[in-house]
Amino acid sequence: MRFLEDIIVKFGSVDRRVIFVLIGLAVLVPLLNPVDLAIRPTPSSQRVYDAVDSIPDNSNVLISFDYGPSTRPEIHPMTLGIMRHLLSQDRGHKIYITCLWPDGLYMAKDALKIINEEYDLVEHEDYVLLGFRPGNEAIVKGLASDLRKVFTVDAAQTPISEIPMMEGINNLNDFQFMFTGSAGYPGTFEWVQYGADPTGVPLSSGTTSIQVNEVMPYVQSGQLKGILAGMPGAAEYEKLIDTPGIAIQGMAAQSYGHVVIVLFIILGNLAYFITERRERKY
Amino acid sequence: MIWKRYIPIAIVGFFGSLTLFGWFIENEGIKAFIDDDATQWYDIIASFAIFLGALNLLKLQFLKVLKRQSGWEYSVVAILSFFIVFVIGFFMRGAFVVDIPNTDIQSTYFTQGAAEEAVNHLKDSGITASITPAQWGAHIQTEGGLFKWMFDNIFTPLSATMFALLAFYVASASYRAFRARNFEATLLLLAGIIIMIGRVPIGSLISSWMIMYLLVLVIGILINTYFRSRQLVFGWVALGLIGVTVLGSFMGWPIDQPAVFYLPALQEWIYTVPNLAGARAIMIGIGLGVIVTSLRYIFGLEKSYIGDQ
Amino acid sequence: MSFSTILGAWIAAFLTLGIFSYLYKDNPFYKIAEHVFVGVSAAYWAATFYWTQIYPNLFGRLFAVDSPFASMYVIDKGHEYNGLYFFPLLLGIMMLLSVFKQINWMARWGIAYTVGIAAGLKAFGYLSSNVISQIKSTAVELFSGELSFFAMSGDSIFNNIVIFIGTISALMYFYFSREQSGAYGRFTRLGVYFLMISFGASFGFAVMGRISLLIGRFNDLILFSNPSYNYGTFWMLGLIIVVLGYWSFQNPERTEG
Numbered sequence: 001m002r003f004l005e006d007i008i009v010k011f012g013s014v015d016r017r018v019i020f021v022l023i024g025l026a027v028l029v030p031l032l033n034p035v036d037l038a039i040r041p042t043p044s045s046q047r048v049y050d051a052v053d054s055i056p057d058n059s060n061v062l063i064s065f066d067y068g069p070s071t072r073p074e075i076h077p078m079t080l081g082i083m084r085h086l087l088s089q090d091r092g093h094k095i096y097i098t099c100l101w102p103d104g105l106y107m108a109k110d111a112l113k114i115i116n117e118e119y120d121l122v123e124h125e126d127y128v129l130l131g132f133r134p135g136n137e138a139i140v141k142g143l144a145s146d147l148r149k150v151f152t153v154d155a156a157q158t159p160i161s162e163i164p165m166m167e168g169i170n171n172l173n174d175f176q177f178m179f180t181g182s183a184g185y186p187g188t189f190e191w192v193q194y195g196a197d198p199t200g201v202p203l204s205s206g207t208t209s210i211q212v213n214e215v216m217p218y219v220q221s222g223q224l225k226g227i228l229a230g231m232p233g234a235a236e237y238e239k240l241i242d243t244p245g246i247a248i249q250g251m252a253a254q255s256y257g258h259v260v261i262v263l264f265i266i267l268g269n270l271a272y273f274i275t276e277r278r279e280r281k282y
Numbered sequence: 283m284i285w286k287r288y289i290p291i292a293i294v295g296f297f298g299s300l301t302l303f304g305w306f307i308e309n310e311g312i313k314a315f316i317d318d319d320a321t322q323w324y325d326i327i328a329s330f331a332i333f334l335g336a337l338n339l340l341k342l343q344f345l346k347v348l349k350r351q352s353g354w355e356y357s358v359v360a361i362l363s364f365f366i367v368f369v370i371g372f373f374m375r376g377a378f379v380v381d382i383p384n385t386d387i388q389s390t391y392f393t394q395g396a397a398e399e400a401v402n403h404l405k406d407s408g409i410t411a412s413i414t415p416a417q418w419g420a421h422i423q424t425e426g427g428l429f430k431w432m433f434d435n436i437f438t439p440l441s442a443t444m445f446a447l448l449a450f451y452v453a454s455a456s457y458r459a460f461r462a463r464n465f466e467a468t469l470l471l472l473a474g475i476i477i478m479i480g481r482v483p484i485g486s487l488i489s490s491w492m493i494m495y496l497l498v499l500v501i502g503i504l505i506n507t508y509f510r511s512r513q514l515v516f517g518w519v520a521l522g523l524i525g526v527t528v529l530g531s532f533m534g535w536p537i538d539q540p541a542v543f544y545l546p547a548l549q550e551w552i553y554t555v556p557n558l559a560g561a562r563a564i565m566i567g568i569g570l571g572v573i574v575t576s577l578r579y580i581f582g583l584e585k586s587y588i589g590d591q
Numbered sequence: 592m593s594f595s596t597i598l599g600a601w602i603a604a605f606l607t608l609g610i611f612s613y614l615y616k617d618n619p620f621y622k623i624a625e626h627v628f629v630g631v632s633a634a635y636w637a638a639t640f641y642w643t644q645i646y647p648n649l650f651g652r653l654f655a656v657d658s659p660f661a662s663m664y665v666i667d668k669g670h671e672y673n674g675l676y677f678f679p680l681l682l683g684i685m686m687l688l689s690v691f692k693q694i695n696w697m698a699r700w701g702i703a704y705t706v707g708i709a710a711g712l713k714a715f716g717y718l719s720s721n722v723i724s725q726i727k728s729t730a731v732e733l734f735s736g737e738l739s740f741f742a743m744s745g746d747s748i749f750n751n752i753v754i755f756i757g758t759i760s761a762l763m764y765f766y767f768s769r770e771q772s773g774a775y776g777r778f779t780r781l782g783v784y785f786l787m788i789s790f791g792a793s794f795g796f797a798v799m800g801r802i803s804l805l806i807g808r809f810n811d812l813i814l815f816s817n818p819s820y821n822y823g824t825f826w827m828l829g830l831i832i833v834v835l836g837y838w839s840f841q842n843p844e845r846t847e848g
Contacts, residue, residue, distance in 0.1 A: 286696040289700065289703075290699040294703045294710070295707070297708055298710045301712055302711035305715045319675065321708065323679040323704065323708075324708040325648070326649045327679050327682050327686065327701045327705055328644075328705060329640040329683075330645070330687060331705070333641075336634065336636065336637045338690060339629065339633050340633075343629075356626040357626065359623055362630065363630030364630035364631070367634035367635055367638070368634040370638075371638025371639075392595070418646070422638060422642050431599055433635070434599060435600070435603045436627065437628075437631055437635055438603070439602075439606045440606050440628040442607075442808055443606070443611060444628065446801070446804040446808040447611065447614070448801050452797065469784055470788070470791035470794065473790075473794075473795065474791040477791070478795040478798055481795070482799075542743070548743075551744060552788065554744055554745075555750045555753050555754060555757075556789075557788050559754045559761060560757060560785040560789025560790070562729065563764075563765070564761075566725050566726065566758070568717075568721070569718070572713050572717045573717050575710075576710035576711070576713050576714035576717075580711065587699070588696075588699050588703070
């Protein structure tokens with residue numbers, strides 16, 4: 001027992017680089033040797049799925065790309081998942097893309113590139129990339145009031161008036177559903193406060209893990225129709241629409257990473273209690 | 283004084299109250315101005331602020347180089363990177379699309395020269411192609427263009443890795459800093475651990491029965507620590523193990539029953555009930571704070587933006 | 592694969608590993624990557640903000656087809672001429688002029704404008720969405736008879752009571768104008784427990800997020816180590832290790848704990 005305690009205490013003073021290597025390996029190894037783990041969708045992800053599923057046919061759906069490369073692994077699979085879900089059943093939905101983050105423009109480009117390879121889409125008839133406008137909440141408020149003052153051209157500089165699917169789209173009230181892939185400010189908060197609440201258009205969101213807890217109360221109050229929480233949330237959505245992608249592939253690495261960190265916490269606390277007790281004794 | 287103090291305070295008061303009360307005013311002209319133009323101005327000025335930030339950054343880095351402060355060599359790197367991307371963004375365009383008419387075939391070149399060369403090449407093989415430079419404004423997002431290339435290969439890895447680096451520090455901190463020193467800290471840690479394990483697939487592999495056995499042992503250790511009675515510990519552990527085993531064989535050992543001890547279910551309860559209560563209190567608390575601060579700005583009580591305390 | 596794609600992958604691998612090299616210790620590779628990041632971001636932001644806002648929505652209005660300056664210069668982005676937009680232009684230029692120390696107060700007007708608008712927007716947004724709506728959804732009917740007593744997820748009488756008590760007690764804890772002692776103190780203590788659970792959940796989620804981002808970076812590095820990218824990751828890793836090894840050998844005293 002004492003020997004074991006000594007090892008634990010000694011491990012407590014190990015160089016932090018050893019910890020870095022361990023966590024690095026815990027994430028890297030499962031990525032190199034993929035392991036299949038069963039994914040269980042949580043109720044809040046299920047609510048997003050149900051909300052998207054219950055949009056009436058031939059709806060106008062607004063997707064906002066409010067994230068950048070730094071949080072891409074978490075949110076990119078969500079926006080892809082939502083688009084795949086919208087397009088998969090051939091229900092005539094049209095997709096309108098806006099970005100509150102400058103980087104969102106590039107994320108949207110990349111996502112559309114993938115989606116265009118999978119589905120037979122026509123730009124300006126099935127989807128339009130309106131692009132980025134700086135201004136955070138002021139942009140959302142502007143869109144809620146008059147979209148055509150914020151966007152007169154799309155990202156490729158095509159005048160809005162020449163885009164067939166923009167006919168009849170004047171503000172957020174002309175959409176039947178909105179989704180924001182949000183990495184912080186501006187994002188979910190702004191869409192709820194200035195977009196969904198004033199107009200009543202149903203809004204769902206996929207957020208980074210870090211932001212989930214802040215916006216969680218919106219989900220319970222119904223201001224948000226469900227939420228996808230971080231990469232595991234994205235994996236759950238991939239499972240729900242039955243299209244495995246990068247999020248599901250990452251779940252083994254995610255699991256092992258968590259396990260290693262929990263072990264660190266437990267070991268660290270054991271070391272702490274053992275030293276405490278020994279100090280009290282002597 | 284008027285220019286430096288009173289006008290800014292008046293601007294905040296005027297536009298602040300206009301925006302705030304604009305929510306309640308039913309006047310088309312005012313409403314249209316607030317909803318559309320005032321917010322557009324905000325967006326435009328915010329964009330100028332970005333330029334100001336860039337100018338200040340350059341000023342700082344140039345000073346560092348001029349004064350030969352330690353690490354000035356790196357400032358040269360920063361200045362060079364700035365100018366290269368600035369030139370690509372504002373002067374070079376960097377996206378020239380070569381299009382073969384009546385086909386889907388097109389490719390994008392970084393420079394006019396490269397595009398012309400490609401067209402000449404095609405001409406040699408009897409194909410006529412045309413060059414369309416990407417429009418100014420569209421050039422920053424043109425697939426295959428230089429700006430997008432810069433974004434994908436320089437900006438993306440840098441910003442993404444900066445954030446990913448924190449994973450290692452979270453691991454190190456969880457090992458050194460998170461100690462169950464008291465009841466509150468223990469609650470925090472337990473909630474964190476249950477969320478961490480319960481939300482990922484591996485959590486659903488852990489049977490509720492294993493958690494129950496584990497709980498029996500942990501409570502046994504606690505009894506040992508606080509009561510120091512061997513009989514009590516032995517009695518509890520023996521009864522607990524037998525109890526769990528009997529219940530298990532009676533129920534047929536379902537992995538997710540009883541749900542209270544099944545991590546994914548328990549996690550969901552913690553997440554949507556006690557956690558929600560705390561998160562909501564924080565949301566309302568911050569909300570009240572933001573409202574009060576905003577009103578203080580509008581009424582001119584808070585003047586930190588002009589350097590007043 | 593085109594040369595520019597492979598070159599891009601090599602640069603990306605170099606920059607990624609350069610930043611990761613900070614885990615070993617602060618070193619020139621990290622410093623170079625960091626400063627490239629600073630310079631590139633500033634120019635990148637300037638370019639995107641200009642081309643997505645100032646160019647189409649400011650100059651697009653001032654130099655619209657029907658503007659008085661149309662004979663000199665036209666930017667047709669579908670806007671009508673609107674002279675009022677000289678006001679944000681003026682504030683914007685004043686903002687830029689503030690880099691000069693003598694007139695650095697000039698930025699205040701623009702800042703004041705953004706502060707005013709943000710305050711007006713936020714005061715209402717937070718009041719309606721974060722305060723009123725949240726209070727509304729906390730004050731639910733507890734004993735309507737339609738709910739079950741307990742459920743692991745979703746509405747139930749027990750859960751609603753817990754949320755109700757938890758929210759109130761945690762809010763009370765934020766109220767510092769009264770000494771938190773006695774029965775009141777015990778109630779706010781309960782609030783602290785709810786806050787702690789919430790912080791714990793946030794901690795769990797924070798870990799989750801960081802690991803996901805790491806997965807993303809590793810995925811890219813694995814991709815760039817493919818033969819189609821000419822093993823970019825391995826070459827860059829080798830280069831960084833060799834140079835760092837030599838550098839550490841030259842600067843043995845500069846180790847950090």
